[in-house]
Amino acid sequence: MHNLFSFQIFKPLVQLTGRPPRLIRAGLITLFFLFSLPGFADTNLKYPIKPITLIIPFPAGGSTDSVSRVIAHKLSTQLGLPVLVENHAGAGGNIGCDIVAKANPDGYTLLISTSSTHGIGAALNKKTPFNYDTDFTPIIHLATAPNIFVVTKQIPVTNLKEFIAYAKAHPDTLNFGSAGTGTIMHLTGESFKTETGIDMLHIPYKGSSLAMPDLISGKIQVIFDSIVSSIQQVEDGKLTAIAVTGKKRSSLLPNVPTLMEVGGPFGLGRFVSENWWGLYGPKNLPPAIVDKLNLEFNRVLQSSDVKEQLAKFGAEAGSGSPKTFTDLVLDDRARWAKIIKDNKIIID
Numbered sequence: 001m002h003n004l005f006s007f008q009i010f011k012p013l014v015q016l017t018g019r020p021p022r023l024i025r026a027g028l029i030t031l032f033f034l035f036s037l038p039g040f041a042d043t044n045l046k047y048p049i050k051p052i053t054l055i056i057p058f059p060a061g062g063s064t065d066s067v068s069r070v071i072a073h074k075l076s077t078q079l080g081l082p083v084l085v086e087n088h089a090g091a092g093g094n095i096g097c098d099i100v101a102k103a104n105p106d107g108y109t110l111l112i113s114t115s116s117t118h119g120i121g122a123a124l125n126k127k128t129p130f131n132y133d134t135d136f137t138p139i140i141h142l143a144t145a146p147n148i149f150v151v152t153k154q155i156p157v158t159n160l161k162e163f164i165a166y167a168k169a170h171p172d173t174l175n176f177g178s179a180g181t182g183t184i185m186h187l188t189g190e191s192f193k194t195e196t197g198i199d200m201l202h203i204p205y206k207g208s209s210l211a212m213p214d215l216i217s218g219k220i221q222v223i224f225d226s227i228v229s230s231i232q233q234v235e236d237g238k239l240t241a242i243a244v245t246g247k248k249r250s251s252l253l254p255n256v257p258t259l260m261e262v263g264g265p266f267g268l269g270r271f272v273s274e275n276w277w278g279l280y281g282p283k284n285l286p287p288a289i290v291d292k293l294n295l296e297f298n299r300v301l302q303s304s305d306v307k308e309q310l311a312k313f314g315a316e317a318g319s320g321s322p323k324t325f326t327d328l329v330l331d332d333r334a335r336w337a338k339i340i341k342d343n344k345i346i347i348d
Contacts, residue, residue, distance in 0.1 A: 047107055047289055051082040056112050057096025058179055059089040061209030061314070067143050067277050068112045070309045074300045089206040092180035093117040094128055101130035103282045107289040111136065111280040115336075116183035118278070118329050123337035124182045124347060130185035137285035140297045141318035141325040142277040143310055146246025147188055148227045149259065150239045154218030155171040159241055160262045167198040174200040174227070176222035177211035181347050187336060188224040188245065188273040194343045195267040215239065226275045227252065227314035250312045276332065278325050294322060 054072055058064045069085055076083040088096035088250075092117055104111035112135075122132035130136075157163040167174055178185035181204045193200055203220050208229050214220045223230070224245065231252055233239045243259045244250050259271040264302040279297060281290070300306055301317040308339050310317050318325075339345075 016174055018059050018190040027322075045167050047292055048079060048081055048094055050060070050108060051078075051084055052107070052245045053084045054110050055096045055100050055109065056085060057089065057093035057117060057230070058087065058114075059207035060087050060230070061212075062179065062207045063145065063228035063275065063284075064112055064114055064277060065209070066228050066313055067145075067310065067315055069095070070306060070313075071297070071300055072140060074303060074306050075296060078300060080120055080298060090180075092125070092182040092204075093121060094125070096135075097121075097132075098129050098264075100280065100282055102134040105137070105282040105284040105286070107281060107285060107293065109282070110293075112142070113278045113280050114184070115274070115276050115332055116179065116185070118280070119276070119332040120184055120187050120336045120340075121182055123186075123333050124340055124345065128208060135283050136280040136288060137283055138322045138326045138329070139281055139285075139290055139293050140301075140322065142279055142297070142301065143315045143318050143321055144274055144276045145226050145228050145313065145315035146244050147184065147224050147273045147275060148234070148244050148250075148253070149192075149242040150215070150230050150234060151223075152215050152218045152221050153238065153240060155221055157242070158240055159192055159268065160257075160259070160268075162196065163242055164196060164266055167196075167200070171199055172201075173185055174198075174222060175203050175220040176200045176224070177203045177205055177208075177215060177220040178223070179211070180204050180206060182337075184273065184275055185224050187339065187345065189222070190343055190345050191273075191339050192224065192268070192271070195271065204325045224273065231314055245271065247272055247274070251311075276318070276328065279327065290322060295319055 012082035054068055056064050056068050065087060072083040074086050088099055097111060097117055100109055118132050151157060151163065155166060157166050176189045178189060185208060186202060189202060200222060208225050211223060215223050227250055234241045241253055241256045243262060244253065244256055245259050249258055259268045263269055263271055298319055299321050309316045
């Protein structure tokens with residue numbers, strides 16, 4: 001160390017700064033040790049320098065897939081690098097979540113999370129190979145969209161009153177599908193059953209896109225899906241939209257009421273179910289990479305073309321800091337935890 005910081009090496013600094021040699025020696029030694037610390041230099045590396053992979057914990061064709069691909073395409077153009085989308089469906093989103101939880105925290109493997117994973121999942125799932133809070137790094141809220149209550153054309157109903165009457169006249173015959181046990185689609189259906197007093201059997205799929213053919217054919221009769229993935233089937237006349245489950249009507253389906261509007265007589269006067277999407281990285285993601293990702297995704301979400309494309313799905317672009325995203329997730333989780341407790345909902 002003495003030879004490294006000999007007077008001959010830092011003599012020009014003494015002449016330039018006028019500082020005593022001992023002060024300059026101390027400063028150089030401090031810098032040497034700082035740059036020797038693990039991770040210090042990593043935060044100063046140029047990022048990103050290779051393709052980024054977005055892990056979607058649900059299959060292709062569903063709402064999460066649709067929203068993610070719009071955002072991924074814009075981010076790829078913005079960064080000048082490939083942004084890849086990989087679908088890893090199953091276990092209500094837990095398979096995809098586990099991949100990211102165990103990924104290298106270098107910013108190249110990220111998770112598109114939903115209210116089904118980090119909202120409901122964290123309140124409902126008691127046994128997972130990861131911790132929803134400590135094994136992930138929050139980055140940004142990506143989008144929000146209402147769910148929609150749709151039914152097959154194979155049953156003769158066009159509104160909520162007719163559906164309730166049909167369900168009570170045909171006990172033990174109705175099934176409702178979901179993107180998996182413990183997802184927002186499942187919990188919305190269970191809550192609907194409890195509030196209205198009707199009976200429907202839950203049929204879990206690995207994603208809403210896989211349930212859709214069975215809904216159209218009448219093998220299942222009901223789904224509480226994101227408007228993002230159901231809107232086209234409704235517009236094509238293949239499904240009947242009974243109600244939107246958001247706080248307000250959707251501009252895409254202005255003639256379809258909210259459950260809050262028409263559900264008062266059936267105990268649904270305050271019924272709301274909205275899906276959000278957000279971005280997480282693995283735990284220990286360096287703050288510099290988190291900041292970079294938050295900046296780039298905010299730019300993506302504020303672009304007019306992305307807003308327009310998401311609006312066509314009935315979704316509203318998100319934004320904000322990791323802190324605002326975390327607050328949204330915790331508020332949503334608390335709301336669903338109460339519903340889970342009040343309705344005594346459990347999963348194996």
